[in-house]
Amino acid sequence: MTIQGWILIFAFIGILLALTKPVGLWLFALYEGRRTPLHALLGPVESGFYKLAGIDPNAEQSWRRYAVHMLLFNFTLLLFTYAVLRLQGVLPGNPQGLAGVGEHLSFNTAISFTTNTNWQSYGGESTMSNLSQMLGLTIHNFLSAATGIALAFALFRGFARKSATTIGNFWADATRVTLYLLLPLCVLLTIFYIANGVPQTLAGVVDVSTLEGAKQSLLLGPVASQEAIKLLGTNGGGFFNVNSAHPFENPNALTNLVQMLSIFLIGFGLTWTFGKAVGNTRQGWAILSAMLILFVAGVSITYWQEAAGNPILHQLGITGGNMEGKEVRFGIAASALFSVVTTAASCGAVNAMHDSFTALGGMIPLFNMQLGEVVIGGVGAGIYGFLLFAILAVFVAGLMVGRTPEYVGKKIEAREVKLAVLAIAILPLTILGFTALSSVAEAGLAGPLNKGPHGFSEILYAFTSAVANNGSAFAGLTANTPWYNGLLGVAMWLGRFFIIVPMLAIAGSLAAKKYTPESAGSFPTTGGLWVGLLVGIILIVGGLTFLPSLALGPIADHLAMISGQTF
Numbered sequence: 001m002t003i004q005g006w007i008l009i010f011a012f013i014g015i016l017l018a019l020t021k022p023v024g025l026w027l028f029a030l031y032e033g034r035r036t037p038l039h040a041l042l043g044p045v046e047s048g049f050y051k052l053a054g055i056d057p058n059a060e061q062s063w064r065r066y067a068v069h070m071l072l073f074n075f076t077l078l079l080f081t082y083a084v085l086r087l088q089g090v091l092p093g094n095p096q097g098l099a100g101v102g103e104h105l106s107f108n109t110a111i112s113f114t115t116n117t118n119w120q121s122y123g124g125e126s127t128m129s130n131l132s133q134m135l136g137l138t139i140h141n142f143l144s145a146a147t148g149i150a151l152a153f154a155l156f157r158g159f160a161r162k163s164a165t166t167i168g169n170f171w172a173d174a175t176r177v178t179l180y181l182l183l184p185l186c187v188l189l190t191i192f193y194i195a196n197g198v199p200q201t202l203a204g205v206v207d208v209s210t211l212e213g214a215k216q217s218l219l220l221g222p223v224a225s226q227e228a229i230k231l232l233g234t235n236g237g238g239f240f241n242v243n244s245a246h247p248f249e250n251p252n253a254l255t256n257l258v259q260m261l262s263i264f265l266i267g268f269g270l271t272w273t274f275g276k277a278v279g280n281t282r283q284g285w286a287i288l289s290a291m292l293i294l295f296v297a298g299v300s301i302t303y304w305q306e307a308a309g310n311p312i313l314h315q316l317g318i319t320g321g322n323m324e325g326k327e328v329r330f331g332i333a334a335s336a337l338f339s340v341v342t343t344a345a346s347c348g349a350v351n352a353m354h355d356s357f358t359a360l361g362g363m364i365p366l367f368n369m370q371l372g373e374v375v376i377g378g379v380g381a382g383i384y385g386f387l388l389f390a391i392l393a394v395f396v397a398g399l400m401v402g403r404t405p406e407y408v409g410k411k412i413e414a415r416e417v418k419l420a421v422l423a424i425a426i427l428p429l430t431i432l433g434f435t436a437l438s439s440v441a442e443a444g445l446a447g448p449l450n451k452g453p454h455g456f457s458e459i460l461y462a463f464t465s466a467v468a469n470n471g472s473a474f475a476g477l478t479a480n481t482p483w484y485n486g487l488l489g490v491a492m493w494l495g496r497f498f499i500i501v502p503m504l505a506i507a508g509s510l511a512a513k514k515y516t517p518e519s520a521g522s523f524p525t526t527g528g529l530w531v532g533l534l535v536g537i538i539l540i541v542g543g544l545t546f547l548p549s550l551a552l553g554p555i556a557d558h559l560a561m562i563s564g565q566t567f
Contacts, residue, residue, distance in 0.1 A: 396537060461474040
């Protein structure tokens with residue numbers, strides 16, 4: 001580990017902390033439906049959309065109606081994307097003449113991008129046309145991200161409103177987020193990436209001469225625009241197979257820093273927005289503090305392990321940190337930081353291959369996802385997932401002090417606790433169930449590249465990534481098979497929508513409650529004790545649930561490594 005590496009890590013956090021309130025204020029304006037400086041330009045577009053679609057943005061919806069509209073919208077987009085991929089071979093915008101995508105891969109990819117997972121069982125440059133990338137996939141990068149933020153707004157209203165029967169309007173929330181947040185920021189980011197050498201063209205392939213005088217064909221395409229929203233919306237799907245390790249997606253150290261900042265930017269801002277929505281910004285800072293404790297711990301372990309390197313190689317005289325699977329232009333510190341950022345958020349973009357990390361270095365990205373990706377988390381999904389743990393934490397606190405638990409002025413009763421447990425339980429049930437099945441089935445065992453604990457880690461990582469809607473992978477797993485495309489597709493759908501529906505039910509239940517002011521007997525939810533309780537609950541739930549599987553995978557892999565054993 002180096003001083004420069006730590007400076008990068010803490011400078012990254014410092015920049016985000018400085019941007020938290022400005023971004024939170026902008027998000028709060030969208031949450032309330034207030035005018036922004038962009039309304040003069042984009043207001044007519046918003047009004048025209050409502051008129052064309054026959055939507056009244058002021059018509060509030062109950063949690064059930066909000067959920068139904070959200071589900072129908074996303075299911076329709078899934079069918080649309082499936083059709084685009086299957087018909088790719090006869091559609092325009094296909095300069096390479098690629099054939100239509102197969103049935104099980106189209107199924108997996110359509111669900112993947114609909115659920116904000118962006119798991120890719122394919123190589124983009126050899127499978128997807130420009131039209132498929134733009135119309136079939138990038139459209140989801142905007143709309144799945146907007147859906148996540150809209151759902152966070154709905155839960156915020158549940159906590160903030162008093163004796164209400166509605167939690168907002170899904171169409172208005174998603175439209176405002178897309179028009180006034182995602183699109184403008186992506187335009188700026190796209191220009192930045194183009195200025196730094198990222199391609200943005202509808203051309204297919206360009207032939208170049210190498211230094212040796214040979215000819216090489218380089219794939220081009222509308223990369224910069226997809227890169228902007230893939231990171232800002234915590235989507236993660238790369239235009240190229242190696243994602244942000246590719247120089248056309250992530251050319252240099254500056255673009256690498258901006259990509260990491262983009263992944264966390266909205267997640268940081270939403271914590272402040274929540275505090276503002278409930279009338280106490282200290283609530284948002286408390287949540288962010290708990291998230292940062294978990295994040296810094298994860299970065300420290302990953303950086304330490306990657307900088308320490310592999311003792312088996314050291315015995316052979318190859319000293320230094322672990323550079324396998326990493327780009328020299330980024331180095332160990334930036335690669336370790338990126339790996340923790342992308343898995344703490346539900347992004348999944350990678351600038352290094354997690355499969356090549358040391359055992360414990362690769363375990364932290366895996367564990368980040370197993371915690372429910374609430375350490376900042378995906379846009380919207382992170383904060384509403386974290387608030388489910390907050391409900392459990394105040395319930396535990398209520399048991400300790402012997403009174404009905406309260407959080408931000410709302411009594412947390414049996415209905416909210418049951419729904420929170422239901423939403424949280426879907427993660428371990430699906431991850432461990434599908435991993436166990438794939439670890440014994442012949443079709444599942446055909447996927448891992450490696451044997452022993454590392455091969456098991458490849459399977460565990462895949463289902464963890466799918467259910468957590470992350471999309472990153474241990475690259476050794478061959479996932480483009482009917483078995484993995486099918487099971488991973490189901491896992492992604494369960495991990496997204498089987499959490500959302502109970503969460504919206506909680507929002508509706510809380511909105512109907514009266515406000516209960518704090519009293520001398522209330523458990524404080526803004527101080528260090530509360531932050532420690534939140535961190536403890538998250539670690540206990542994640543640790544107790546997944547420790548046995550981690551022991552079979554990365555922990556066993558680590559013990560084998562330090563004893564000099566290979567498989």
